[in-house]
Amino acid sequence: MIFYTAVGNRVEEDSGRFVVRVGEQEKVLSEMETMIWAALTRSVCEEANVHSQMYRLLCIALGKEKAMEWADEEDFRFCLNRLVRRGLVARCEGETKEEALFFLFQRAVLKPICYSFSDRMRNFTDSLAMGKGIKFALRAFQKPTFSYEEHKVFTQIVKNGTISDHLCSLQKETQKVPVAEKQKEEILEQVSQEYLRILVSLYKKKQLVISCIREEGGLEAKERMAAVV
Structure with a gap:
């Protein structure tokens, strides 16, 4: 089974950007990346459930109607893979x-x-x-x-x-x-x-x-x- 979990710590900024420190590097996240990263923070989520976990967070932040507009599967998959490549989300495998x-x-x-x-x-x-x-x-x-x-x-x-x-x-x-x-x-x-x-x-x-x-x-x-x- 494949699981995902967030990597890094959020850095407080006055600029309004969402910045995460990974090791010694600081990385700026897009809006969709922010939602995925936040949904995986301090949790381990099975691959099939990552989108629904992000959707629940979107419903809290934006309301159900706007959350449905944001929760595009293609955009979500692209951003999740990009987060993994950037070292902001870890992909791991195991039976549990x-x-x-x-x-x-x-x-x-x-x-x-x-x-x-x-x-x-x-x-x-x-x-x-x-x-x-x-x-x-x-x-x-x-x-x-x-x-x-x-x-x-x-x-x-x-x-x-x-x-x-x-x-x-x-x-x-x-x-x-x-x-x-x-x-x-x-x-x-x-x-x-x-x-x-x-x-x-x-x-x-x-x-x-x-x-x-x-x-x-x-x-x-x-x-x-x-x-x-």
Whole structure:
């Protein structure tokens, strides 16, 4: 299955342009690109559902009548592919969302999200506008609950968000274990998978954002983990 998720952070500008920072670059989005990127922000969406997710956002922003005018399938597909080429949306594959993120995160640079009061208020009002109810909307003001392992990994990401660096560190630590080589490989698979599971959990809790996707790396790790995910 193919999934999509947004990459980068929005940059506040007085010019009225919609600008997203991906890594060290700032990129300006068109109106349609903005809607697609916003629909995929901090979420992982199956390919077949991306258009409908964007359409729901358009209905909130413009109303149903104008949303139908905007939601042209051909324009949508062109802009989605352009966002992928520009590194503003990541395309990933897997049997599940979690598996797709496992493979994607191995090439990712992640950053912790720091919510301001205005961010939380916007999330609150957006949830109400989408009809999710007051109880769900109030979650915007709740502090996340971390397990010990999640807090440990989150702290690591604050210091260094390049996931391949952390996976390499796990590999080095595994090499020090006094067991047979085959057992070392099995241990590495287990600890790498668990580390990526924690990252996925933090991402689902909306505590991490993908800063950018690195072109190199990840292939060997993907092949190594394919047997266990």
